[in-house]
Amino acid sequence: MELHHLEAFSAVMSAGSITGAGRLLARSQPAVTRQIQELEADLGYALFDRNGPRVTPTHRAFLLYDEVERSLVGLKAIEERARAIGADAADPVRIAATPSLAAAIVPHAIAAVPPLAQAPQFQLRSQSAEHVVSEVLMRTADIGLVTLPMAHAGLDVHWIAEAPCVVVLRNGDPLAAQPSVALRDLADRRIVTVANRHRLRHRIDAAFAAEKITANIFLETNASLNAVAAARAGVGVAIVDPASGLALALDGVVARPLDATIPFCFGVVTPAGKLRRPPVDALLAALATSTRELLDGVVLHDASAHDALLQPERHMASGARSTHDNPRSRDRRKHPASRGAAT
Template sequence: MEIKQLEVFLAVMSAGSITAAARLLDRSQSQVTRLIQELEASIGFALFERNGPRITPTSKAVAFHSDAERFLTGIGQLKERAKTILSEEPAPIEIAAIPAFASGFVPLALAEMPDDLLPRNVHLRSVPAEAAVQSVLARTADFCVASLPVEHPGLDVHGLFQSPCVAAVAFDDPLAAKETISMHDLADRGLITMANPFRLRRRVNQALEAADVRPSRIVDTNTALNALQLASTGFAIAIVEPATAYGVRLKNVAIRPLDMDIPFLWGIFSAASKPLSDGALELIQLIIRISAARMPGFVAHDPGHIERVADVTFGGEHAQEQGS
């Protein structure tokens, strides 16, 4: 298995055809085809099903794709690191963050970084919480910002935090005139919420059940930014985490507190025993400070109590406040 074979495979997966991949790589179609065939022979399974000029990735190709992409990303980062060592430049900062932070508070924190601590290269990836943690453990990210639960012995915890979720409604919705939106205001209304049943969605469901509220329909999505965009059209009301609500400003959306505390729990993590650069450490502190300033009801928890914090339910009855 060679790097050039993996590069061609990723190009075909991205472009959707041998012809398009050849143009992308400035290679001939025959070269691309040969390298794909050599890779298939090396790994022992077919990557594409061929039907005349059309190709379709096999299920094995889809499973292989993320690992190949991660490997080549690591190779690229290694080459970049070698250049910084040679030139004695500060090392790049690699950040993996859930979309709530990748689109909001992390960019705001980067904008406030002192020039002498900001390296030439910064890599910010928006990924699900599980992938963010795996990026840190695989050492392809210096640190990650992820929602809870997160439990792994190979992690150092730089902070555990909590802030209540909010409602997002269109400006012309009658509920936008209210200072606080009641859970009962959601009865017989369309509701937009998160799809992952093991994170924020679980707490939203608990709150709806406790309030005995049944929305007329529920639309779920994988990012709060999608939920805000939907809410801005007046299609439905969204319950979203505060990082996106207060970190990304959208037109035609009113953000209002809820009368029930649905906690959004998150933390910042790095690989255990991996020293972080001064730039990465400063960026972590900036993310925390900006979050504390912009998230109403911000609470910092003891980093040593991650299991207890992850068990916080709606209403926050298990919360142990350390500071805000």
């Protein structure tokens, strides 16, 4: 298995045809065809079903694709780093984060890093929580922002943020006139929310179950930003994390607190035992500051709180607080803000 075989495979998967892959790679169509055939012969199974000039990936091709892409990206990073070493250039700071955190928290934090502490370049990739953990464990990311759970031995957890979820409503929705929204008010409404039941979704389901409400989950999505966009389009009301509902100002929607606290928890992690560079430490500090500034009612917990935060009966109103808690967050919990993402 040669590198040019993997490049050909990746290009065909992206382009959907041998001809298109040849254009992407600046190779002839016969050359790409031969490289795919050689790869299939080496693997011992077909990667594509042929139908004239077009090809259809097999099930095995899709399984292989993620691994190939990860390897090619890693090789590209090695090449870029090798050139940077030759030019005596500093490493970029590489960040992996779930989509809502990548959009809402990370850019604000990067902008807040003092000029003298800035890295020459930052690289930000938004991925699923599971892939964020993988990037940090493989040390292809310097910092990860990931929702709980994340009890992996290869991670250094710097802190865990906890903030209440919100409901996002289309402008003009009658519930938008209220300072807060009761779950019971949503009993007859179409609900849009996230789908990963091993993370935030199980807390949302538990909140409805505790109120003995059968929620009409009309649309599930793998990203809370999609849920906010669906609420703006009038598909339903979205129950999402506060990073998506509050920290991002989107026209056409307002965010309101819920009468039942549904905790959203995420942590900031780095590879365990890896010596951190000053720009990484500067960004870690900026991430904590930005999280406090952007998320109403947020509490920053020590890493040791991880398992306790996963307990289903735990509630933010229980009074458990961290030494990282700040007075402004306590004031917000006493007087929840009825804040619109845009008005």
